[in-house]
Amino acid sequence: MDKIQKIVLIGAGNLATQLGLALHEHGVIIMQVYSRTMSSANLLAEKVQAEAIVDLKEITPQADLYIFSVKDDALLQVLQQCSLFDKVLVHTAGSIDMNILQDFSSNYGVFYPLQTFSKSRKVDFKAIPFCIEASSDKCRQQLKQLARLLSSDVRDVDSMQRQSIHLAAVFVCNFVNYMYNVGFDLMQQHDLNFDLLKPLIMETAQKVMHTNPWEAQTGPAVRYDEQVMNKHLDFLDKQKQLKELYSFVSKQIFNKHQNK
């Protein structure tokens, strides 16, 4: 089985950046980094000693693997501009079916690290689940071997499962972060430091490492403490959107726990 040694990164966003840095650190050669703008391509390319390109026609045919890590709604268009028919192509998107790649190569798959990435924050890939799907056993083995360079948690996950995981991830990551943001704003509005909430945020996350979240649920909504909830709504005063959010989520929590 041919080991993947040379890679082209199509995309230079948060995920592509962290993945590129980690692969580079583990000795994988990043031949090129493509991005729509030269500044963005350069920023990553310099860090991983790759060539920066902004024209998809310039993609080298010499790599073992082409990782497409672009916005979901741009993927198809980007693929259509490439000619890499006998190459191994993968995408890194949570919600896109693997088969989007089938018209563009005979070897393809999905290489999906389940994590939230920023360009600047380095993440430890060791514990990140890598969800792998591939068009053939050979391709799957190649992708798994590559993923195992970075992580000790490499799994077979089909497109349907990956879709569920991605949706769940939106709730436990993106929506959770939005709640942190609401907390941040409320503290700021009253000249209080967000730092005060940090031990609570960490404990809330730690708790569900060991406890089922249903068991872990606390707060006024679970016991339907109307006195507290009404005070909170009054306190939110003219912040209509937050009031709605507060009522909406409280109601769902209560419904879920009324037979507790």
Add this chain to the structure above:
Amino acid sequence: MDKIQKIVLIGAGNLATQLGLALHEHGVIIMQVYSRTMSSANLLAEKVQAEAIVDLKEITPQADLYIFSVKDDALLQVLQQCSLFDKVLVHTAGSIDMNILQDFSSNYGVFYPLQTFSKSRKVDFKAIPFCIEASSDKCRQQLKQLARLLSSDVRDVDSMQRQSIHLAAVFVCNFVNYMYNVGFDLMQQHDLNFDLLKPLIMETAQKVMHTNPWEAQTGPAVRYDEQVMNKHLDFLDKQKQLKELYSFVSKQIFNKHQNK
């Protein structure tokens, strides 16, 4: 200044339990534990070598401090059944004004540890912010001295500020945990293990220890990726409440970031 050495705990819920255990561990004498039911009073009383009582008339006048840690809507009624006029009384509630205690003693205050507690999960009090408010300087010093036994973060927080903190805490803890629960359910519905999401949950929390949550926001809603969002909504199929929650939070995230 008289150091607080002997305490009565009125209430045996999550907060009272963890607070009682921590104070007992630090050599504070818990004289009595009151609860509405003997089994619940006993459960905690045994662990902290206290007397268990179910009749408020049996509360000893010998303690230095009486900690009222009962449901918000029960507090007033409980206070009315006690006769502790010259004693130091405190409550531990995030959303109740200190002055609720003024008719029941001349020395009173609030002793509010900002954390989420369960009966069974031991928490490290060292990093928990203790929010202190008191009717007099003397009382404040006593309460702070007691809090410093447990925590290195003891602060003066007035009733108005505590209200904001408590409201923010509902978002970053209770609502966040509900999002974890939604993630748990979605994984379970598709025979996937919640464990897969744990590195993501921890990283999402860790991220805001160092980054402003507004900066940390990722996901389809922030870039208004309609293709992904519509797929997610389709995927939720007949789960009407979750669909509403998904649309509602996504829209708020988008509104908050549209000028990013």
